[in-house]
Amino acid sequence: MENPGLAHKATNITAVEHIVxxxxxxxxxxxxxxxxxxTGLSASGKSTLAMRLERQLFNKxxxxxxxxxxxxxxxxxxxxxxxxEDRAENIRRIGEVAALFAxxxxxxxxxxxxxxxxxxQRARDAAGSAFHEVFIRAGTDxxxxxxxxxxxxxxxxxxxxxxxxxxxPYEVPESPECIIDTAVNDIEACDRLLLDYVESSxxxxxxxxxxxxxx
Amino acid sequence: MENPGLAHKATNITAVEHIVxxxxxxxxxxxxxxxxxxTGLSASGKSTLAMRLERQLFNKxxxxxxxxxxxxxxxxxxxxxxxxEDRAENIRRIGEVAALFAxxxxxxxxxxxxxxxxxxQRARDAAGSAFHEVFIRAGTDxxxxxxxxxxxxxxxxxxxxxxxxxxxPYEVPESPECIIDTAVNDIEACDRLLLDYVESSxxxxxxxxxxxxxx
Numbered sequence: 001m002e003n004p005g006l007a008h009k010a011t012n013i014t015a016v017e018h019i020v021x022x023x024x025x026x027x028x029x030x031x032x033x034x035x036x037x038x039t040g041l042s043a044s045g046k047s048t049l050a051m052r053l054e055r056q057l058f059n060k061x062x063x064x065x066x067x068x069x070x071x072x073x074x075x076x077x078x079x080x081x082x083x084x085e086d087r088a089e090n091i092r093r094i095g096e097v098a099a100l101f102a103x104x105x106x107x108x109x110x111x112x113x114x115x116x117x118x119x120x121q122r123a124r125d126a127a128g129s130a131f132h133e134v135f136i137r138a139g140t141d142x143x144x145x146x147x148x149x150x151x152x153x154x155x156x157x158x159x160x161x162x163x164x165x166x167x168x169p170y171e172v173p174e175s176p177e178c179i180i181d182t183a184v185n186d187i188e189a190c191d192r193l194l195l196d197y198v199e200s201s202x203x204x205x206x207x208x209x210x211x212x213x214x215x
Numbered sequence: 216m217e218n219p220g221l222a223h224k225a226t227n228i229t230a231v232e233h234i235v236x237x238x239x240x241x242x243x244x245x246x247x248x249x250x251x252x253x254t255g256l257s258a259s260g261k262s263t264l265a266m267r268l269e270r271q272l273f274n275k276x277x278x279x280x281x282x283x284x285x286x287x288x289x290x291x292x293x294x295x296x297x298x299x300e301d302r303a304e305n306i307r308r309i310g311e312v313a314a315l316f317a318x319x320x321x322x323x324x325x326x327x328x329x330x331x332x333x334x335x336q337r338a339r340d341a342a343g344s345a346f347h348e349v350f351i352r353a354g355t356d357x358x359x360x361x362x363x364x365x366x367x368x369x370x371x372x373x374x375x376x377x378x379x380x381x382x383x384p385y386e387v388p389e390s391p392e393c394i395i396d397t398a399v400n401d402i403e404a405c406d407r408l409l410l411d412y413v414e415s416s417x418x419x420x421x422x423x424x425x426x427x428x429x430x
Contacts, residue, residue, distance in 0.1 A: 019270040020279070028273070055234040058243070063278065064235070065319040075341060076311040079304075089294075096291040097312055104280040106319065126290060 025105030033102035035127040040136030043143040045182040050111040068111040095123025102130040135176040140165040240320030248317035250342040255351030258358040260397040265326040283326040310338025317345040350391040355380040
């Protein structure tokens with residue numbers, strides 16, 4: 001038995017430690033869990049690059065998942081609005097959930113503006129050494145010129161209050177683990193830079209090939 | 216390219232669909248994602264059996280993770296207390312996070328008393344057909360006789376208000392997908408019943424062996 005101290009009568013069931021440790025997950029998956037935390041302005045390219053990085057990593061055999069507005073705002077954080085407290089709580093929960101995914105052995109990529117340093121620091125604290133801050137860099141001018149959803153236009157018209165980069169601050173990362181400049185690089189170059197960063201930063205297993213067999 | 220409609224200049228980056236679908240995760244992992252939702256009284260055996268089921272499934276090659284008080288109450292739900300509203304919110308968030316894990320292709324086992332039908336129904340709604348309610352059954356008498364943490368004793372002494380089974384109700388599942396009676400079965404029998412249930416309920420891939428190679 002894995003846990004010789006565990007009583008074998010149901011009448012003695014007590015709480016036990018997690019038996020499947022991060023170490024054995026690492027051995028199984030061939031890589032450690034990680035939080036790859038994208039931050040940047042609206043229209044900087046976070047969601048697009050997150051999805052493409054997910055696909056690249058998945059195709060290479062990594063266990064990977066993206067947390068973004070689509071799957072978080074309508075579910076876990078559906079009770080939150082856009083006032084300052086709710087925005088902070090939104091990022092806090094995402095940081096905690098990302099840490100759980102990393103603990104489960106996955107590489108989780110998060111794609112949220114997350115404009116405040118304090119909020120990002122809290123996400124880093126939740127995940128510890130598994131945390132990687134990736135600054136998806138493009139200036140307000142560039143992002144406003146893209147404006148794929150017309151949000152900047154609405155913000156300029158005063159229809160969206162506290163819009164990051166227009167009427168609310170974006171606090172540039174001071175020492176991100178990685179910077180991807182989407183104003184300079186085309187999308188394939190961004191893909192390559194991101195893949196290179198993750199592959200060089202996430203610890204890989206010794207074996208070149210791993211077998212996960214379901215019997 | 217997977218997404219021929221995607222613009223190839225960074226200046227045209229727009230939001231894209233999740234490219235790694237549940238279907239391709241299923242093909243990779245050899246099984247679908249699932250939420251295996253344990254419910255039952257304190258000391259019914261939920262956490263112990265959840266950890267042991269996680270180990271059994273992991274050893275057979277499944278991607279599996281346990282959400283329990285240890286990894287949720289101190290992080291994601293650290294802002295919540297034990298009043299009725301906070302208890303409901305606690306379970307709501309766990310249901311949403313569990314649904315995210317299932318969406319990411321994992322079998323996630325949750326080990327929480329979750330005494331109210333309405334709260335469990337909400338968790339089911341979040342995960343859809345991936346949801347499996349497992350009633351870890353042991354009566355109050357049995358659980359109180361075990362009382363590994365002395366909680367029932369404290370509750371009887373009035374030191375813990377609204378303690379499920381003593382001073383707060385436990386709403387028995389009306390149609391759970393699985394019932395595990397820990398008052399009758401010893402722990403190994405419970406292990407076998409749970410493994411059999413999951414293996415017969417979670418869709419498996421066609422291939423007997425799957426290879427996940429990290430290059």
